[in-house]
Amino acid sequence: MANLGTSAVCTAIFISILCICYAFGDFVVVSTTSGDVQGYQFETSPSIGSPAFDHIYIFKGIPYAASTSGKLRLRPPQDPTPWEGVRNATRFGEKCAQRPSIYPMQPEAAPLYGEFLGYANNSTSASEDCLNLNVYTHDVSVLANQAVMVWIHGGGFTSGTGSSYPGEVLAAHHNVVLVTFNYRLGDFHSLQTLEEDAPANFGYLDQIKALQWVQTNIRNFGGDPEKVTIFGESSGSQSVSLLVMSPLATGLFHRAISQSGVWILPGRQVGDVAATETIASAAGCVTTPYGDMMSCLRGKSAEDILAAGRPGFPLPVVDGHFLMDAPNNLVKKQQLNKVDYLLGTNNDEYGWMLSITRGLYADGMTAAEFQAGLPYYLFFVGLTYPKGNMSVLIPAVIQEYLGSVDKDDPFVVRDQFVQLKDDVGFVASTVLMAETQSAQSVRVYQYEFQHRSSIFPFKPDFVRAEHMDELFYVFGIPLLRQDAAWKLPFTDQERDLSLDIMAYWVNFANNGDPNDFSGAARIRDSADWPRYTPSSKAYLKLNLTSSADVELREKRMNFWNEVVPKLMGGGEDITSAAGFMQVSTTSGDIQGYEFDTASSIGSPAFDRIYIFKGIPYAASTTGELRLRPPQDPTPWEGVRDATRFGEKCAQRPSYPMQPEAAPLYGEFWGYGKNSTSEDCLNLNVYTHNISALANQAVMVWLHGGSFTEGAGSSYPGEVLAAHHNVVIVTINYRLGDFASLPTLEVDAPGNFGFLDQIKALQWVQANIRNFGGDPEKVTIFGESSGGYSVSLLVMSPLATGLFHRAISQSGAGVLPARQNLVRKKQLNKVDYLLGTNNDEYGWMLSIRNLYADGMSAAEFQARMPYDLFVVGLTYPKGNMSVLIPAVIQEYLDSVDTDDPFAVRDQYFQLKYDVGFVASTVLMAEAQSAQSVRVYQYEFQHRSSIFPFKPDFVKAEHLDELFYVFGIPLLLHDAAWKLPFTDQERDLSLDIMAYWVNFANNGEPNDFSGAARLRDSADWPGYTPSSKAYLKLNLTSSADVELRGKRMKFWNEVVPKLMGEEDITSAAVKMSWGFWGFPILLACFLCNI
CATH class of the missing domain: 3.40.50.1820 (Alpha/Beta hydrolase fold, catalytic domain)
Known part of the structure; x- marks a missing residue:
């Protein structure tokens, strides 16, 4: 203590x-x-x-x-x-x-x-x-x-x-x-x-x-x-x-x-060097780059370090x-x-x-003073059980120490308080150690x-x-x-x-x-x-x-060593390790750790999994390797530590998050965590079986973040790996200008972030068997710009054979430089599951100041040149003066244009259709025409954890991620500030099972590789004739032709209005439109 x-x-x-x-x-x-x-x-x-x-x-x-x-x-x-x-x-x-x-x-x-x-x-x-x-x-x-x-x-x-x-x-x-x-x-x-x-x-x-x-x-x-x-x-x-x-x-x-x-x-x-950086700064040292900071710290006198230091009780690492x-x-x-x-x-x-x-x-102590001191004196109990709820523990402690004594006697209360401090600080841990060591048949x-x-x-x-x-x-x-x-x-x-x-x-x-x-x-x-x-x-x-x-102190020891662990939920964090495990890779041996699942994850199929973090799949892209294709990592001797995440790729600060959302999205996605670097091409592996004969399906996650931010480490793979026979891999790739700036090099003049994704998939092919994975059963999946990346890998000849199935969540790339590939069906023939949320622009991605009072028809029309910019990219020879009236007719003709709320709703349906649905439906149509299995969904559930969102908001961008990664199944949700309902837990179990079934068999309904967790709805395949999809909700159901009339407008009427010109001869040197995505160059997609 x-x-x-x-x-x-x-x-x-x-x-x-x-x-x-x-x-x-x-x-x-x-x-x-x-x-x-x-x-x-x-x-x-x-x-x-x-x-x-x-x-x-x-x-x-x-x-x-x-x-x-x-x-x-x-x-x-x-x-x-x-x-x-x-x-x-x-x-x-x-x-x-x-x-x-x-x-x-x-x-x-x-x-x-x-x-x-x-x-x-x-x-x-x-x-x-x-x-x-x-x-x-x-x-x-x-x-x-x-x-x-x-x-x-x-x-x-x-x-x-x-x-x-x-x-x-x-x-x-x-x-x-x-x-x-x-x-x-x-x-x-x-x-x-x-x-x-x-x-x-x-x-x-x-x-x-x-x-x-x-x-x-x-x-x-x-x-x-x-x-x-x-x-x-x-x-x-x-x-x-x-x-x-x-x-x-x-x-x-x-x-x-x-x-x-x-x-x-x-x-x-x-790996937590925050305190080191604080002391370095106080001592007058720079904190970046790391090597310069350490050289400066080691050059200071002992007196300088003491003066810059902080009091406290050092914890072992x-x-x-x-x-x-x-x-x-x-x-x-x-x-x-x-x-x-x-x-x-x-x-x-x-x-x-x-x-x-x-x-x-x-003069003794009052019962009120006893209670007031508990948050401080129970601090270390909170450390031991980081997911526990102190509001549960404190009343139990008061009952244990004051329940049977005269609380009006200040001397009795004082004595109980000192006994409490003795028990917490010294006695309980000593008795627990005696019990443990004596069980090993040594003399105690x-x-x-x-x-x-x-x-x-x-x-x-x-x-x-x-x-x-x-x-x-x-x-x-x-x-x-x-x-x-x-x-x-x-x-x-x-x-x-x-x-x-x-x-x-x-x-x-x-x-x-x-x-x-x-x-x-x-x-x-x-x-x-x-x-x-x-x-x-x-x-x-x-x-x-x-x-x-x-x-x-028998009764008190029973309380601290048996009752309290149960009250606090067992005490292990989602990141706590249990043991260490070594695996060989093509660059050298690595050491990951065993993670006990039962204390952190509800009803896991496996009581422990193995986690390997920060594994380099390519060399640092600094210096001469900046704006060049990724190279193999430098091999290492001995065993490399793989128990902590690597650095995320260099990026600017995130888009500002709404204050109400920060405690939810921020805590889940790790906003502001992990240092950034160009030595960032690393990946993480989550698996329950490292046998080379395990032949588990492999799911490789491509993170979102507009191609400008994000990291694989922000997405926890623990729950998926604990519930299903699958290996989860999350990766980093270069972002922003480091990914997209074009060069005049012949071998690879651009698309460096996408080439990183190819390199990671090559690493998976070469190494994943040693982690229990089957390199012949690899599924790539991603959300937002990660979903776009998935669709682009489906189009790229460089990715052929590196994966076998694909899942795009809220993003499919069919803008200029890709649309021809889709229309000509020049795609890798892989099974494809893809979909959107029914209110992608509902709140997080919207222009929020229009919400409170709705939108006028004039405001709707004034925003058209901006919101249809991406359509102009798709049809560069088309006439926007023809398109805009047609769009206004399509979205406002059948509503009361004097109703600002109706206009507002139509505006966000328009943004949803243009930004997400039309391209997703077009990709589903093209891939299904190649006689591969395609499954489409619309995620429709508005999560209960968002009471602060306006009532008209449904399932918006990012919302399905909580369910794909099993966050409702984490124990001690209160500590996460995410009070999911039992129905939402079932929905998460369904979605994880659908995704893993698809990765295992190409069929989300085939539960032969996963436990069927409840009577889930049957998910029909999408075909050019059926256009079937699944409405993912607390009670899911099938339907056909998602937004049929609007999709006909965008995928058939608009191309004719805009001339549907072949754009392969165009000199495309512009951003993607949506969120400023980088351009795609010819070495990656061969049809520019």
């Missing part, structure tokens, strides 16, 4: 002991892989009560990695530079660069915690040359084979140092080697980069590097590299839990101890390197290193030092530390053992002599408690059993510590008189 490293924990344990410990005698020299180091012998008796050994050896400030400044900043740690001669290891190295703690210490605590933890009193300076460690041992013989305990300090991942924790007492009392070390903190630890080998988690990689050093060197200090225990407190304890989850740490340690902290939150997804999946998924799936685990909490973690509500304590021991130390008389009476109180006892501080100088008057009983705890910890490190005293002196008749098992749930209450118990 964000407060795990608060208060005094944010630095580490005391420097003052160093004054006591510096009365050393002889020096000792030990060899390491980087060179020899000279430590010193420390006499124990003058400073430590009843030590087992009269002297120990201490080595300080040994480098385990190189400085991380300059070019090595925000990079994985590198080996230290070897040295010649003997390196002085008698003084601590520098601590890692950090800001002062953001958690101010209570004035009464400063003389105790401050002196003990070295708060603001650490004599070492801060630096980026800080990756050093310290070793405490009583025997440096390589044959000593002592257990090794490696301490990971706390401090909220923002402050602290290993040197603040004294290892003298543990090493003097027990047969153990103690190692403490530093690791990078704050922004130096947590900022993300786009480097492939290690883009994040630098502090954790430092911890891995330190453990590697231990494996290589610790035998020379008397330690056994086969008997290494990691232990830590607060954020150090969370680090321990993350190392238990990391494949990089496998074999580097053998047991683990977590004190007050286990990480089971989701973590951040890799699911990078496919240190963490292969979100921590909560790893715990749930028991994908953990199988090591013995001792873990626990204190019984009042938030009692006083960590509380942010200290001002409320004296749980504790609750309950003793309120006598050295804190100033704390309120209601405070018990709070955060970090156990540290005094783990490190043997009550056994130090001259306590008066420390102002720490521990009692004899507390001295015994410290002896017990040290013995338990060392016994566990030695043998995996805290009760096995064969490797340590049994100091007194300590309580037997029962093992935690899934059935016993036993734990030890650590106190002056310790005792065993079972099921720590």
Whole structure:
């Protein structure tokens, strides 16, 4: 939790002991892989009560990695530079660069915690040359084979140092080697980069590097590299839990101890460099291009980075390197290193030092104050369950904690509030980890530390053992002599408690059993510590008189670990990964991830799918490759990360979106997300089966966006792939001027965006079998300009054989330079499903200021030259003065022209017919004449999620996309602000099934390749004689001759009026008309 490293924990344990410990005698020299180091012998008796050994050896400030400044900043740690001669290891190295703690210490605590933890009193300076460690041992013989305990300090991942924790007492009392070390903190630890080998988690990689050093060197200090225990407190304890989850740490340690902290939150997804860009900007660096930003950041001083940085609690990154999946998924799936685990909490973690509500304590807390604090304190629960509804969780929490107590008693309410914070922040995650690890048949021991130390008389009476109180006892501080100088008057009983705890910890490190005293002196008749098992749930209450118990906070743990996940819907995001999967491509191997479907998608056919993102299908189109045909991508060695989307193609900002629509369209289509680049020719694959023998149908999506904007990554393929036996591919292609500017090159003088689409389809042919797809069963589908692209690929000889079926949604290209191909039926003979929505220009695409009061007949006529511009392109020798009166006659002759609403409706029917329907019907007519299967539709359902749209608006442009991509089937729709109805869910199931059936068999009614989800309407084929189509609605039905009279007007009458001239000789150097589409040049369509 964000407060795990608060208060005094944010630095580490005391420097003052160093004054006591510096009365050393002889020096000792030990060899390491980087060179020899000279430590010193420390006499124990003058400073430590009843030590087992009269002297120990201490080595300080040994480098385990190189400085991380300059070019090595925000990079994985590198080996230290070897040295010649003997390196002085008698003084601590520098601590890692950090800001002062953001958690101010209570004035009464400063003389105790401050002196003990070295708060603001650490004599070492801060630096980026800080990756050093310290070793405490009583025997440096390589044959000593002592257990090794490696301490990971706390401090909220923002402050602290290993040197603040004294290892003298543990090493003097027990047969153990103690190692403490530093690791990078704050922004130096947590900022993300786009480097492939290690883009994040630098502090954790430092911890891995330190453990590697231990494996290589610790035998020379008397330690056994086969008997290494990691232990830590607060954020150090969370680090321990993350190392238990990391494949990089496998074999580097053998047991683990977590004190007050286990990480089971989701973590951040890799590739989010927004924080890096923010810091770079604050530090005076450019943020683009990326390489220049990183060079600038690495050139700044550590002080500059600290000054530019931001406070906060760094989250681990699911990078496919240190963490292969979100921590909560790893715990749930028991994908953990199988090591013995001792873990626990204190019984009042938030009692006083960590509380942010200290001002409320004296007089208690009201029930209203309890409720007011919940959104803040339940923030991390929201992270764990991102699709959950906090408005459901908060009342349940109030009922759980206040339902059975006197809410009018402010002290009772206060106590319940602190218990709530303990449970959420520490206990629930610790119990869940104990449960998970014990299920792997390794030894697990749980504790609750309950003793309120006598050295804190100033704390309120209601405070018990709070955060970090156990540290005094783990490190043997009550056994130090001259306590008066420390102002720490521990009692004899507390001295015994410290002896017990040290013995338990060392016994566990030695043998995996805290009760096995064969490797340590049994100091007194300590309580037997029962093992935690899934059935016993036993734990030890650590106190002056310790005792065993079972099921720590049983009712509350059941609430947090069983009830809350159900309340919040299971907790996995639509993008959360479950495991990783490698696949080979012609350019190299890639690693995608396994996605669990059940927690995010309603009633999926498959409980998991595999997702591969950002796969290059062509090289970057920058520099000499700009305005040239796409080239093969550069092959790579090793395994390329394919767990995050690639950049979208360079484009201008989107058309402004209506304010009411932004929360819907914007959140679904990812408006404003993904950075842009010319290195953008990448694609994404969604599949439930990667067997080369799976032979699934393949559907390749071409995104819309007027050929000027958009990205394949904005369209989620998860639902289609989870519900059907199909492989979904979404692609990027060049846009705007990068796609359409003509050149004088002979091989390809234009159409670069369309050539990108051809290149992507060639990639599919060469690679899709390795993703479970059948290259002989490829369907292309797209909407708007993506639908136009589909129709153009149907016309292009370059696309012949690259796909076998086609679906055009709201777009078919039969304007100049294509119309001849359609009329002459010079098309690829592929099955074709195509259609429109019944109000394409209803609201989003319209000229909205005409809506409120309708339109006059004069306004209708005044707009004709503009709205019929595209018709003029189609018939460049025609006479617009002949066309316009005919259009006015066709649309206004049979309506009351004095009714502005009737005129308005006719105007938008005209725009609909000209912009979409006429070309779609013409394409259906032409393709069906080639004896291939054709299916036409009109989507008619006005979605319930658009209550703000005017009543006269029906199904407009884009509306069918929600249903094609299964958005109504996503769970937790409230978080999407998309409250679809059950009927709309059924409609989405129907449409997805129709589309996939067509892709599988060329027949939307053939459910042999998909489950028939309800009694769907039969969809008749379109033939030149039947002209049948399906009206897609909540209750769909078939009909014939869509807008028959109007289609006859546009496709038969108008061509005669305009002379129907062959335009193949025309020098077409103009835009397409509708939305400014790019021109089509001869190498792509051979009939210009």
